[in-house]
Amino acid sequence: MTRETRRILLDGNPVDVVRAGEVLVAGDGRTVAVADAQHLPPVVPSKIVCVHLNYLSRVRELQTTLPPAPTYFHKPVSALNAHEAAVVRPEGCKWLNYEGEIAIVIGRTARNIAPAEAGDYIRGYTVANDFGLHDFRDTDAGSMLRVKGADTLCPIGPGVVEGWDFHGKRIRTLVNGEVKQDGTTDEMQWDMHYLVADIARTITLQPGDLLLSGTPAISRTVYPGDVVAVEVEGLGTLRNHVVSGPTSIRTDVGAQPSESEEVLSTAQGGDWEFRGIRKPQPAGS
Structure with a gap:
C-alpha cells in the first residue's frame, strides 16, 4: 500500500x-x-544529484551509446521549486528545456551500501522536472552548473509517495496539454537501487536528499506562457508554468548566453556532450 x-x-x-x-x-x-x-517542495534536501543519461529512448535519440557506468551532475538546493509554481527563464536567455524525471528520496543515512540493500534506504519517490538553460551550454566544462542550477529549475512534487514499485511505470511530459515525452521506467539502464548504491560509495546520502534518475527522449525548448506537466504512473502530476524573468543576465561579469552549434543542437534535439563530437575551434586556438 x-x-x-x-x-x-x-x-x-x-x-x-x-x-x-x-x-x-x-x-x-x-x-x-x-x-x-x-x-x-515536499522535502528539504542537503543535495540534489542527477544522472546524465539513463533512458534507452534518449540514448537512441542522441545516436550514442551509454558509458560503462552512470555519470552525474549536481543541482544546487537553491534551484528547488514546487508544484504549480513558476519556472523563471531569465531575460536574455532563449533555450529553456524541460526534462521529465523521477526523483528518489532518501529516507536513511546511506554510505557504502550494496544495490540489494539500497531499497531499505529509500523513503519514496516524487516527480521532478530537470529544467536546463542551454544558453549556458558552452560554459562550465560539462559541470552543468549554469545550465541546470539556476533558481526555480528543479521543481519537484506534488508529494512523496512511499511504498511505490518503480518497475514498469509510465512517465510522460506534456506541454500545453500535448504529449512530448512518453516512456517507461523499464527503459532505465541503471535502476533506482543501483543509482543510490553508486553515489553512496563515496558520498554520504542524508534523509531528504534527492537523486534524479534520468529522462526519456524528446527534451525540447519551452517559452514564457507554456504550461509543462510531468505525469508518472502512481506518483501523480507535477505542473509548472514558464515566466520571463524581471531582469536580464548581467553583462558586466561572467560568461554570457550564447547560440553556438552545440547550444542549438542540444536545445532542438541533440546533445553534443554524449556524442563525443569536438566543436570546431577558431583559427589559432
Missing part, C-alpha cells in the same frame, strides 16, 4: 500533510483541499 505526504503552506506556516483522496490532512487535524493547497 502506498502513502503520499506533501508539504504545504497552511495558515502561513510550512506543514507536512498526508493525502487522503482529494483532501490533505495535517497532524493537528486541519484539512485543505488538494486543489486549494499552496505547495512547497
